[in-house]
Amino acid sequence: MNAHQTLKRAASLYYRTSQLNFNASSTLRSQSRLLHSQLRSLSSAAGSQVVNIRAPNKYQRPGSFASRSSLLQATISADAPRNDWTKEEIREIYQTPLMELVYSASTLHRRLFDPASVQLCTLMNIKTGGCSEDCSYCAQSSRYQTGVKATKISSVDEVLQAAKIAKENGSTRFCMGAAWRDMRGRKTNLKNIKAMVRGVRELGMEACVTLGMIDESQAAELRDAGLTAYNHNVDTSREHYPNVITTRTYDERLKTIDNVRQAGIHVCSGGILGLGENDADRVSFLYTVATMESHPESFPINALVPIKGTPLGDASAAKSESGEPESTVTFHDTVRMVATARLVLPGSVIRLAAGRINLTESEQALCFMAGANAIFTGEKMLTTPCSGWDEDKAMFDRWGLRPMLPDELHGSEKRQQHAGTEAGPEQERAM
Numbered sequence: 001m002n003a004h005q006t007l008k009r010a011a012s013l014y015y016r017t018s019q020l021n022f023n024a025s026s027t028l029r030s031q032s033r034l035l036h037s038q039l040r041s042l043s044s045a046a047g048s049q050v051v052n053i054r055a056p057n058k059y060q061r062p063g064s065f066a067s068r069s070s071l072l073q074a075t076i077s078a079d080a081p082r083n084d085w086t087k088e089e090i091r092e093i094y095q096t097p098l099m100e101l102v103y104s105a106s107t108l109h110r111r112l113f114d115p116a117s118v119q120l121c122t123l124m125n126i127k128t129g130g131c132s133e134d135c136s137y138c139a140q141s142s143r144y145q146t147g148v149k150a151t152k153i154s155s156v157d158e159v160l161q162a163a164k165i166a167k168e169n170g171s172t173r174f175c176m177g178a179a180w181r182d183m184r185g186r187k188t189n190l191k192n193i194k195a196m197v198r199g200v201r202e203l204g205m206e207a208c209v210t211l212g213m214i215d216e217s218q219a220a221e222l223r224d225a226g227l228t229a230y231n232h233n234v235d236t237s238r239e240h241y242p243n244v245i246t247t248r249t250y251d252e253r254l255k256t257i258d259n260v261r262q263a264g265i266h267v268c269s270g271g272i273l274g275l276g277e278n279d280a281d282r283v284s285f286l287y288t289v290a291t292m293e294s295h296p297e298s299f300p301i302n303a304l305v306p307i308k309g310t311p312l313g314d315a316s317a318a319k320s321e322s323g324e325p326e327s328t329v330t331f332h333d334t335v336r337m338v339a340t341a342r343l344v345l346p347g348s349v350i351r352l353a354a355g356r357i358n359l360t361e362s363e364q365a366l367c368f369m370a371g372a373n374a375i376f377t378g379e380k381m382l383t384t385p386c387s388g389w390d391e392d393k394a395m396f397d398r399w400g401l402r403p404m405l406p407d408e409l410h411g412s413e414k415r416q417q418h419a420g421t422e423a424g425p426e427q428e429r430a431m
Contacts, residue, residue, distance in 0.1 A: 071089060071092055071093065072093065072096065072100075072104045072343070075093065075104070075108070075343050075344075076104055076107050076108045076111075076343075078346070081295055081345070081346055081347055082290070082344070083290070083291055083292065083293065083294070083295070084291070085287060085290045085291055085344055086287075087283055087284060087287045090283050090286050090287050090290065090340070090344055091280075091283045093340055093343055093344065094279070094282065094283050094286070094336065094340045095279075098332065098335070098336060098339075101336065101339045101340065101343075101370075102335065102339050102366065102369060102370045104339070104343060105338070105339035105340070105342040105343050105370045105371045106339075106369050106370060106371065108342060108343060108346055108371070109342050109369075109370070109371040109373070112346060112347060113373055114408070115368070115369070115373075116400055116401050116402055117373065117401075117402060117403075117404045117405075117408060118368060118372075118373050118374060118375060118396070118401050118402070118403065118404055119172060119173060119349065119351075119373060119374035119375075119403070119404035120169075120170050120171040120172060120173070120374075120375065120377050120389075120392070120403050120404070121171060121172075121173040121174075121175055121208075121351065121374055121375065121376050121377070122162075122163075122166035122169075122171040122173070122174055122175065122376065122377060122378040123175040123176075123177060123376050123378070124154075124159060124162050124163075124174070124175070124176050124177070125177050125178075125179075126153055126154040126159055126176045126177065126178050126193075126196070127151060127152070127153040127154070127177075127178035127179055127180065127189075128140060128148060128149070128150065128151045128179060129142070129148045129149055129150035129151060129179055130142050130150030130151075130179060131179040131180060131181060131212075132181050132247070133181050133212075133245065133247045133248060134245060134246055134247045135235075135244065135245050135247075136243075136244050136245065136275075136310060136311040136312045137244065137272065137275060137304055137306070137307075137310055137311075137312045137313075138310060139307040139309065139310055139313075140179040141310070144309045144310050144311070145309045146307055146308065146309035146310060146313075147309065150179075153178065153189055153192060153193075155192075156192055156195045156196055156199065159176060159196045159199070159200075160196065160199040160200070160203075162174075163199070163200050163203055163205060164203060166205075166378060167203055167204070167205055169377075169378070169389035170389065170393070170403045171205070171377065171378065171389075172205055172206060172403065172404060172405070172406045173205060173206040173207075173208060173228070173229075173374075174200045174203075174205050174206070174207060174208070175207075175208040175209070175210070175231065175376075176193070176196060176200075176207075176208070176209045176210075177209070177210045177211075177231075178193075178209075178210070178211050178212070180211055180212040181212050181213065181247070181248070182211075182212045182213035182214065183211055183212065183213070183214050183215075183218050190218065190221065193209060193211070193222075194221060194222065194225035195225075197209065197222065197225040197226055197227050198225050198226055201226040201228075204406060205406070206228040206229065206406070207226065207227055207228050207229075208227070208228055208229040208230065208231055208268055208298075209222065209227060209230060209231070210230070210231035210232065210268075211230075213232075213248070213252060213253075213255075213256045214230070214256055214259060214260070215259060216259050216262065216263070218259075219259045219260050219262070219263035219265060220263050222263070222265065223263045223264055223265050227265050228265070228266055229265060229266035229267070229268045229297060229298055230260040230265050230266070230267065230268060231268040231269070231298075231300070232253060232256045232257050232260065232267075232268075232269055233253075233269055233270050233271055233272070233300065233302075234250070234253055234254070234257075234269055234270075234271055234285065234288055234289065235253075235271050235272055235275070235285075236271055236272065236275050236277050236281055236285050237277060237280075237281035237282070237283075237284035237285045237288070238250050238284060238288060239280075239281060239284055240275065240276070240277045240281040240284075243275075243276060244275050244276070244312075254288075257269055257292070257296075258293075261293070261294065266296075266297035266298065267292075267294075267296040267297055267298070268296060268297065268298035268299075268300065268351075269289060269296045269298075269299070269300075270289070270296075270298075270299045270300035270301055270302065270351070270353070271285050271289075271300075271301070271302065272302040272303075272304050272354075273301070273302065273303045273304065273329045273333055273334065273337060273355075274303055274304030274306070274312075274327060274328050274329040274333075274355075275304060275312065276312070282337065286337075286340060286341060286344055289345065290344040290345060295345045295347060295348050296345070296348055297348060297349065298348060298349045298351055298374070299341055299345055299348045299349065299350050299351065300351040300352075300353040301334065301337055301338060301341065301350065301351065301352060301353060301372075302353045302354040302355055303327060303329040303333070303334055303354065303355025303356075303358065304327060304328075304329060304354070304355065305327060305354055305355050305357075305358070306325035306326065306327060307325060308324070308325055313325040316328065327355065327358055329355060329358075331359060331360075331363045334352075334355075334359065334363075334367065335363070335366055335367050335370050338350055338352075338367050338370045338371055338372045339370040339371060341371065342370060342371025342372075343371075349373055349374050350371050350372045350373060350374065351372070351374040351375065351376070352364070352367060352372050352374070352375045352376070353376050354376075356375060356376070356387060357387050361395050361398070361399075364395070365399050368399070368401065373404070374404070375387075375392065377389055377392045
């Protein structure tokens with residue numbers, strides 16, 4: 001019998017012995033330890049016949065598996081959301097080996113949501129270009145030469161016609177974006193936008209707008225018009241933010257979010273991957289959102305689609321072989337963010353936003369498994385391409401997914417508990 005056959009026989013006996021109950025006799029446990037020792041010796045003697053070398057994994061620190069599993073288990077089984085996360089805890093979850101991370105997030109996701117249900121959202125740019133901000137990723141800034149021409153605000157009829165088309169194609173949420181820094185001195189525009197919101201709500205759809213910074217009184221006006229949600233992303237970490245934007249502070253963004261929340265409007269706030277941030281920035285970004293007074297109802301995850309003429313687009317083009325801007329965000333970056341967000345924001349809707357068009361169908365499916373349950377679909381995002389309705393319908397059919405029903409989301413008591421909020425008068429009106 002050669003060394004390899006002896007090794008196989010010893011291994012078989014050892015693993016049968018190791019299955020014995022922990023309370024077995026000390027004699028048997030001693031035999032098991034002895035066989036284990038022999039197995040290790042034979043492995044060495046067999047040389048290259050037996051190789052068991054783990055590939056390096058930057059997301060797994062030595063000796064941390066037990067504590068991470070404990071944290072994940074507590075997170076999965078929690079009865080209420082947490083707003084007291086530490087960066088260290090979020091980092092532990094974020095650094096979990098990807099398969100375990102996705103499995104854990106999927107387990108929690110199934111507790112709170114129907115995993116086959118995905119909300120379809122459509123975004124319309126109701127006022128393009130001419131923005132005074134210097135967001136280094138945005139083609140709508142007046143500071144950059146991107147070929148995007150500034151336009152006046154769309155008419156109410158034009159917007160409502162687009163909303164009707166979206167509804168006919170299965171979308172239940174209609175989002176309207178305007179390229180403004182803020183709403184100061186825009187009373188006529190605000191009046192028209194309120195009419196748009198009322199019209200969308202009358203179609204039986206959720207209405208969301210993103211208009212830049214708004215104050216308390218403007219938020220109250222939008223609430224009274226029936227607005228479901230207001231989008232204002234924090235974009236990235238507080239630490240990395242000054243490298244991306246200088247014309248609006250991080251705290252100004254948080255103030256707008258607070259104004260929206262205090263008005264009783266659902267908060268939609270997420271960020272963008274691919275702004276030159278590192279993993280520590282992504283953890284810090286999640287920390288900002290996960291420690292808010294109440295978690296946002298909606299958490300959009302964007303993967304930067306770099307556009308030529310913007311600082312980030314030009315920097316990307318300079319590094320690429322083609323001379324054209326190329327995304328640096330990998331699928332693994334996206335699904336890791338989705339899964340971590342699901343675990344630390346258990347009741348929030350995780351939305352795959354800009355950049356989804358660069359994911360394959362199977363990659364999107366894993367994102368849905370990891371906790372994503374909303375997508376933007378239709379003709380385009382604000383200035384970047386978007387997967388179309390027909391394409392998404394075919395994907396849903398192949399993977400056994402279905403569009404989320406209009407009353408499905410906010411009617412879930414479990415989901416409301418994990419969102420950390422109860423439906424007050426303003427929220428009931430917005431549903």
